[in-house]
Amino acid sequence: MSQTTYSAQLFATCLVDAIRPAAGLATLRLLERLGVKVIVPSGQTCCGQPAFNSGCLADARAMARYTIDLLEKSPVPIVVPSGSCGDMIVHRYRELLADELAYASKVERVAARTYELSQYLSDVLKVQDVGARCRRTITYHPSCHLLRGLGVRSAPSKLLDSITDARCVGLSGAEDCCGFGGTFAVKMGELSSGMLDRKLDAIVESGADTVVACDAGCLMHIESGLKRRGSNVAVRHLAEVLVESE
Amino acid sequence: MNSPSMSFQQRVSHALADGQLRIALDRTTERFTSNRVAGLASLPDADAVRDCARSIRLHTLSKLDDYLEQFEANVTSVGGQVHWASDAQEANEIVLDLARSRSVKRVVKSKSMVSEETELNQALISGGLDVVESDLGEYIIQLAGETPSHIIAPAVHKTREQVGQLLADKLGVPMTDDPVEMTATARSALRDVFLQSEMGISGVNFGVASTGSLAIVTNEGNASLTVTAPRIHVAMMGIERIVPTLDDLAVMLLVLARSATGQKLTVYTDLLTGPRRGDPDGPEELHVVLLDNGRSRLIGTEVSEVLACIRCGACLNACPVYQQIGGHAYGSVYSGPIGAVLTPSLDREGPWHVLPEASSLCGACREVCPVRIDIPRMLLALRAETVHSGKGNRWVRVGFWLYRIAATKPWLFRCGVSVVRQLTKMFFVNGWLLRLPSPLPSWTRSREFPVIASRTFSEEMRDREKGSGDE
Amino acid sequence: MNESRGAILERIRSGRLGAPVQSRLDPPTLIPTKDSSSLRDRFVQEAEAVGAIVHRSDRRDLTVETVLRILGDAGVKRLISWEPNDLPISELMKAVVDDGVQLVDPPTPANAETLSREWTAMATADAGLTGAVGGLADTGTIVLRSGPGRPRLTWLLPPLHVVVLHSSFVHPTLSAFMGECGELVRCSSHVAFVTGPSRTADIEQTLTIGVHGPKEVHILLVDHDCKSIEESEAAQAATVSDEPGDQMSKHDLVQ
DSSP: OOOEEEEEEEEOHHHHTTTOOOHHHHHHHHHHHHHHHEETTTOOOOHHHHHHHHTTTTHHHHHHHHHHHHHHHSSSSESSSOOOHHHIIIIIIHHTTOOHHHHHHHHHHHHHHHHHHHHHIIIISOOOOOOOOOOEEEOOOOOOOIIIISSSOOHHHHHHTTSSSOEEEHHHHHOOSSSOOHHHHHTTTHHHHHHHHHHHHHHHHHHHSSEEESSSHHHHHHHHHHHTTTOOOOOEEEHHHOOBBB | OOTTTTTHHHHHHHHHHHHHHHHHHHHHHHHHHHHHHHHTTSSSSSHHHHHHHHHHHHHHHHHHHHHHHHHHHHHHHHEEEEEESSHHHHHHHHHHHHHHHOOEEEEEEEOOOHHHHHTTHHHHHHOOOOOESSSHHHHHHHHTOHHHHHHOOOTTOHHHHHHHHHHHHHHHHOOOOHHHHHHHHHHHHHHHHHHSSSSSEOOOOOEEEEEEEEEHHHHHHHHHHTTTTTEEEEEEEEEEESSSSHHHHHHHHHHHOOOHSSSSSSEEEEEEOSSSOOOOOSSEEEEEEEEESSSGGTSSSSTTTEEEEOOOOHHHHHHHHHHTTGGGGGOOOSSSHHHHHHHHOTTTSSSTTTTGGGOOOHHHHHHOOOOOOOOOHHHHHHHHHHHHOOOOOOHHHHHHHHHHHTTTTTHHHHHHHHHHHHHHHTETTTTTEESOTTOOOOOTTTTEEOOOOSSOOHHHHHHHHHHHHHO | OOOHHHOOOOOHHHHTTTTTOOOOOOOOOOOOEEEEEHHHHHHHHHEEEEEEOOEEESSSSHHHHHHHHHHHHHOOOEEEEEOOOGGGSTHHHHHHHTTTOOOOOOOOOOOHHHHHHHHHHHHHHSSEEEEOSSSETTTTTTEOOOOOOOOHHHHHSSSSEEEEEGGGGGSHHHHHHHHHHHHHHHHHHHEEOOOOOEEEEEEEEEOOOSSSSSEEEEEEEOOOOTHHHHHHHHHHHHHHHHHHTOOTTTSSOOO
C-alpha cells in the first residue's frame, strides 16, 4: 500500500450490532490491519431501511436524519459492512428526504462518501489480496442490494479468490434472492421460505463448507435456514474470512 | 384453480402445494430467462438500445395527450374510427354496440390483455355472441374455462400432459402429450373460426401517432388472420400504448421480442394503417377502442412509470415470487412484479394492497426490464401509500414507530436491545430460538430465529474505548 | 364517447401540469455492414436461422424454374397468387399455370356472404405466391404489403408460402427500412414483417411450426433484372392514391 494514510468511519448497522457483532469486529480489524485509521461513531443505531421497506416513511425519515447527522460530522469515508444498508444510504436517502431542503446537501455529501466494505477495499484502498489464509471451500452469495443496488459484482469474489489455501466454488442460481427482504420474510413467510429452500439446496449442492455474503440480513436468513436443516455449512461475513490467518 | 374469494395468502399456499404448477413453471420460466439473455446478446449495444427505448416511452408519456390526439386524427384520416372508453364497462359496451349494429354473430379474438382487463369475453357471450380465442395458449385456457397466467404465455401454468387431456376431453381427439399433434388439432379447429367470423378483435402492441398505424405482433399468425378475414376489425388498446413515429416503433421492436421470447423479431409483425383500400381482402371497417380504466390518473404520480411497460413478460420470468406461484395466485389480470404495481394502481378501491408486499425487493425485475422500469421503487411507493391511508397492518405501524423512537435515542436503543435479549433468552435453545411469540411464527416454521448476541458490537466498542482510555 | 374523450385528455393534462416534456435519445447505430453482398449473406443466414428456406438466383429463367421445382416437390395442385403485375417477375404466374397448377381465384371485394365462401375456397390452396417489398438482413425478415392484386391471405392461409425478393431490396435493419420506406406503411393498409414460418411455444415452451400460418416459407432471393417491379410499384401507388377513402397522399398528416 502507498504512504497515504487512510481514515474511515465504520457504520456497523443494526443487524451486525445486535445479531452478528463478529462481522463488525472483523471489519474493524481488517481495516486496521490494512492501515486504515477507523472511527466508530458512537450512538449509531439503524439506517431506517426496515421502516422504509415497510412503507413507514415518517419513521424511516426520522432514522435517516438521525444517521445522516451522525455520519456527517466527520469528512472521512463511511464504510458499511452490509450491501442493503449501503444502498439505502447511497440511493434511497435521496428520495426519502427529497422534500427536506435542510438535508439536501448533507444527503449528497454522506451518499457520496459511503462505501460497502468490499467496494471500499477494491475502489478506495485498491486491494484485491488482503493476505488472508484459511482452509475453507467457499461459495459466495451475492446479496441483491449489493449486486443490483450498488452494482458490486466482482469485488467480493476477487477478494475471496485471493485467500491462500481457500478454494472457491460456484453457486448455481447465485444471483437469485435468498428470500429475506426484511419484513417480507415474516409477512410472506411461505414465499420467503420457498426462495430460501432453493438457495440452501444450491449451497449444499455446491459442496462448499462455508457460504460467504456481504449483508447481515442474508447471512442471518441463510444461517437460520441451514440450522433448521441441521447442516454444518458455516455462514460467514466476507470480513470474517478475510481476517482469518490460520 | 384459484378462486377469487380466497385471500392472497390462501392462493399462495394453494399454488405452492400444486406440484403440476411447479413442474410447468420450472420448465418454462427457465427457458424464457435463458432465451432472453441470448436474445439481448444478439444486439450490438443492448444497453444503449434499452436506454433509447426507455426514453421513447417516457417522452411519449410526458405528452401523451398530444400524441393521442395526433393518433386519433391519423387513424381517422385513413378511414378508421377511434372510440374512447373511460372504464371497462364503457369499452365492452362500445364493442357490443358495434357487433349488434352490424349483425355480428361470430367473433374471433387474438390475444389482448386489455380485453382480459375489461372481461370483454364474458360481456360478448352474455350479449349472445360466439367468441373464440385464437392464440393457442388462450384457446387452451378458454377451453379450460380459466384465465391467462402470464402476459405472453397464457397457458404457462399447464403441463403438456394437462393440455393433451383437455383437448381430448373437449374436442374428442385422441389423448397425446406431443405438442406438435396438439398444435395441429388446434390449427384445424380454428381455421373455420377465422374464415366465418364477422368480427375480429385484437390487442395492440403499439399505436403509431404519426401514421395512425397499429403494430400487432404474434408468432402464430393468429392476429394476422384475425385482422384480415373478418369484415370488421376492432382493436383494443390502452391509452398508454402509443409511440410517436415509425422510427420509434422500430426501436421498441428491437427489445420487445428479445425480452419476451429471445427472438430478434416475432414471426408476424403487422402494421395496419386503416381498413382495406381497394384491396381484395382485409377488414372493411377498423375500430380502435382506447381504454383508460385508471391509466390517465397515474400520469404525474409516483407510479406513472408503470405506463412505460411494453408487456414483454420478462419481469415475470425473472421474479423469484412468480417462479414459485405463477400468475393466478395474484388474483388479478396482470401478475408478477409489474402486476403488483399495475393492479393496485389501476384499481384503487380493490383488495390489492397486499400485492406490493409480495416482493423481497430483490430487483431482478428492474434488471431485466427492457425499458428499465424501477418496479421496486414503485412497490415501495405503494407500500407507503397503504401505510399512509391506514390500510396496512396496525402492529407493523406501531412496531416501527416504537423502533424509530428507540433508534433515534442511542441510550434507549441500547436498553431496547438488552430488553429484547432478555426476552429472547427465555426462549433460548442452543443459541437459536425454536419458537417465536406471535406474530412471527411464519418465520420459525422453516427457520430458526437468531437471538441477540450476548455482547453487541456497540458494547464491544464501549469496552474497547474504556480499555484504550486505561492504557 | 365524446364525454370520455374529453375527460381522459383532461386527466392526462392535469397530471402532466408543470412537468417538462422528456427528451428522446437518438437510437444507437446498429448497422453491422453496409456492403451489399455481406448484407445479402447476413439476410440468408438469419432467414435460415429462423427456419425459412432461401434460394438464390441471378437469372430470370432460373428463378422461374426454382419456383416450379418448389411447387412440384411439395405436390402443389392449387395455388393462390398475387396478380402477375404485382409479382417481381410477371411471367411467373403463366409459367406456373402452364406447369399444370390450378389457380384459386383471389377474393374480390364483395358482400359478406359470398366473401366467406370465397375464402373457404382459398383455404384449400396448397401454396401462396407473393413478392416482397423488402428484406431485413439482421433478422431474416421479408416485408410484404397489401394492395389491389395482393391479397393478404396469400401469405397467411396456405401451408406453403413462396416469396420472391429482389436482393437490392434488402435493408440492414428494421430501422433502416422505416427510414427509407416509411411511406409504404402510410399508403398500405397492411404491411407485414414476416420472420420465418408460423410458430408457437404455448405448450411448455416447446417450439412447434405452422400453427396458424404457413409451415414452410421459401424465399427466392434474386439478383437479376426485375424491371416489372418498379412498374408495378408505380402502378400500385397510382391506384392507391386514387382510392376515395385514402386522403393521406392528398393531405399532410397531423404532426
